[in-house]
Amino acid sequence: MKPSPSPAARRRRAGYLFCLPGMTFLALFLAYPLCYNVWTSVHDVDLGQLLGGTERFNGLDNYRAVLDDPAFWHAVRISLIFTLGSLLLQFTLGFALALLFARPFPLNGLLRSLLLVAWLLPPVVSGTLFRWMLDAESGAYNALLSAVGLGGLGHDWLTDPSTSLAGVIFANIWVGVPFNMLLLLVGLHTIDPELHEAAAIDGAGAWQRFRHITLPLMRPVSVTVLLLGLLYTFKVFDIVFVMTGGGPVDATRVLSLYVYEVFFTSFRFGQGAAAGLLLLVVPLLAGVFYVRRLRREEDTPAGGAV
Amino acid sequence: MRPPRRPWLLTAVATAVTAAFLLPVYWMAKTSLTRPDRILSPTPQWAPTPVTGRNYATALGYAGLTRALLNSLVISSGVVALTLLLGVPLAYALARVRMRGSGTMVLALLVAQLPPAIVLAAPLFILERRAGLAGTYLGLIAADTTLTLPFTVIVLRPVLRGVPSELEEAAQIDGCGLPGVLLRVVLPLMVPGVVATAGLSFLIAWGEFLFGLTLAGGPDVQPVTVLLNSFVGQHGTSWGALMATATLISIPVVCVFALFQRFIVGGLMTGGVRG
Numbered sequence: 001m002k003p004s005p006s007p008a009a010r011r012r013r014a015g016y017l018f019c020l021p022g023m024t025f026l027a028l029f030l031a032y033p034l035c036y037n038v039w040t041s042v043h044d045v046d047l048g049q050l051l052g053g054t055e056r057f058n059g060l061d062n063y064r065a066v067l068d069d070p071a072f073w074h075a076v077r078i079s080l081i082f083t084l085g086s087l088l089l090q091f092t093l094g095f096a097l098a099l100l101f102a103r104p105f106p107l108n109g110l111l112r113s114l115l116l117v118a119w120l121l122p123p124v125v126s127g128t129l130f131r132w133m134l135d136a137e138s139g140a141y142n143a144l145l146s147a148v149g150l151g152g153l154g155h156d157w158l159t160d161p162s163t164s165l166a167g168v169i170f171a172n173i174w175v176g177v178p179f180n181m182l183l184l185l186v187g188l189h190t191i192d193p194e195l196h197e198a199a200a201i202d203g204a205g206a207w208q209r210f211r212h213i214t215l216p217l218m219r220p221v222s223v224t225v226l227l228l229g230l231l232y233t234f235k236v237f238d239i240v241f242v243m244t245g246g247g248p249v250d251a252t253r254v255l256s257l258y259v260y261e262v263f264f265t266s267f268r269f270g271q272g273a274a275a276g277l278l279l280l281v282v283p284l285l286a287g288v289f290y291v292r293r294l295r296r297e298e299d300t301p302a303g304g305a306v
Numbered sequence: 307m308r309p310p311r312r313p314w315l316l317t318a319v320a321t322a323v324t325a326a327f328l329l330p331v332y333w334m335a336k337t338s339l340t341r342p343d344r345i346l347s348p349t350p351q352w353a354p355t356p357v358t359g360r361n362y363a364t365a366l367g368y369a370g371l372t373r374a375l376l377n378s379l380v381i382s383s384g385v386v387a388l389t390l391l392l393g394v395p396l397a398y399a400l401a402r403v404r405m406r407g408s409g410t411m412v413l414a415l416l417v418a419q420l421p422p423a424i425v426l427a428a429p430l431f432i433l434e435r436r437a438g439l440a441g442t443y444l445g446l447i448a449a450d451t452t453l454t455l456p457f458t459v460i461v462l463r464p465v466l467r468g469v470p471s472e473l474e475e476a477a478q479i480d481g482c483g484l485p486g487v488l489l490r491v492v493l494p495l496m497v498p499g500v501v502a503t504a505g506l507s508f509l510i511a512w513g514e515f516l517f518g519l520t521l522a523g524g525p526d527v528q529p530v531t532v533l534l535n536s537f538v539g540q541h542g543t544s545w546g547a548l549m550a551t552a553t554l555i556s557i558p559v560v561c562v563f564a565l566f567q568r569f570i571v572g573g574l575m576t577g578g579v580r581g
């Protein structure tokens with residue numbers, strides 16, 4: 001007679017069965033398409049060849065074509081400005097708001113939740129909304145400028161190539177600030193209030209306490225928030241697509257829009273796939289850092305929050 | 307931190323900051339309720355007087371809006387269902403069962419959140435076409451679930467770890483198999499986590515744009531976000547109707563958030579992740 005499996009072995013088998021549907025799904029709809037992308041990226045594929053099944057292996061030609069394309073390097077530059085600009089400003093503003101909301105006051109929770117609405121709105125809605133806010137003739141921001149006597153600064157923000165990128169970054173910061181605030185707030189709450197009290201008794205002013213207690217203790221959380229911010233900002237597609245479509249004259253064509261155009265507008269599938277894979281470099285590098293930090297934090301009991 | 311000396315002063319500051327920050331949202335609602343002939347003026351009004359519903363009537367008269375809203379509802383509900391169906395057992399097994407490979411699977415789920423959607427949309431466009439999934443609800447639900455499933459598992463796993471194991475052991479001694487333990491003992495204890503991930507999955511799917519743009523292939527299953535974008539092209543200066551459409555899309559977002567706010571904020575803080 002075969003001995004019946006131990007409870008632990010039965011449990012393990014059931015555990016694998018529990019993982020099976022979810023992991024199979026991700027293999028089919030995430031891992032396989034990404035691998036297929038690799039295949040496409042080393043073939044000469046356009047719409048006709050795809051339908052006829054006559055794709056031709058062409059080695060690294062697609063990658064070479066992308067790297068020789070000045071439009072690609074232009075998009076790299078735009079993405080760099082877009083990402084760094086959004087990241088620094090939304091982090092700074094988020095930090096300032098977190099410092100405010102870390103103090104107890106009436107209606108704190110309600111106001112904090114209201115701020116989050118900005119982050120939860122669909123990016124397409126925010127994009128449409130900011131097109132309207134930044135409208136030249138009747139937009140609210142130009143009207144505000146004239147109301148405070150700065151009408152001279154009024155501007156057709158999104159159709160002028162020299163300001164459209166700033167306009168798009170502005171909208172993207174608006175979306176990102178609440179999220180930065182929320183995560184930094186979690187970090188601020190983990191700082192022991194006794195540290196501040198002790199320093200205050202020793203005669204440290206507010207600025208000194210911020211500089212020598214809050215800032216150093218917020219470093220680990222800040223790195224995580226900036227890494228996550230980098231991952232999200234680099235991915236951004238919707239809000240730019242809706243606000244400017246990459247224009248005017250490519251002034252806001254970030255990398256994700258570049259890939260979209262090569263793949264879905266010019267139907268150069270091989271090159272689009274290659275460009276897409278090049279796009280993975282930044283998130284993968286950031287992801288390696290992020291996962292390593294997450295692992296380290298999981299090992300320490302206090303780390304789970306972010 | 308010490309209680310501030312003048313808490314109401316802080317409330318005043320925070321209210322002013324919040325109001326300034328949310329000006330665009332107010333402006334969206336205000337514009338949608340303003341008479342069309344009063345919207346395009348160089349000196350905008352701050353309040354919509356007189357209030358009118360005409361922009362909503364115009365927007366709902368545009369071809370396809372009601373259909374697109376319905377499509378988005380179908381897709382988002384489908385995403386929530388599929389995400390929970392696949393995600394809850396997966397999170398449970400990864401949190402509570404000692405098995406080889408679980409570390410690798412958790413790592414894979416973290417990595418799964420890295421690729422920009424455009425990198426996935428490109429091959430899915432070809433593969434879904436071949437599989438006959440292009441232009442179907444199922445094709446869009448599956449694509450959106452690649453965004454929601456990984457973060458759902460990442461958020462739920464620590465929640466599940468918090469369930470005391472004595473409860474499970476007792477149930478197993480009473481002859482419950484693993485599915486029984488999950489359904490009868492663990493699931494009731496993790497309702498807040500499930501509600502949070504369900505709410506966030508709904509919001510992600512409701513706001514999703516790129517997969518809708520590339521995979522829907524026509525008005526039949528096209529989500530409302532894609533329609534709003536094409537309205538911007540077609541009715542570019544009818545800001546009243548555009549803002550009415552935008553408001554209609556935002557209402558479910560605000561409702562879901564208001565209902566599940568407590569859970570969602572908690573979920574955000576543990577997951578910290580969105581498509």
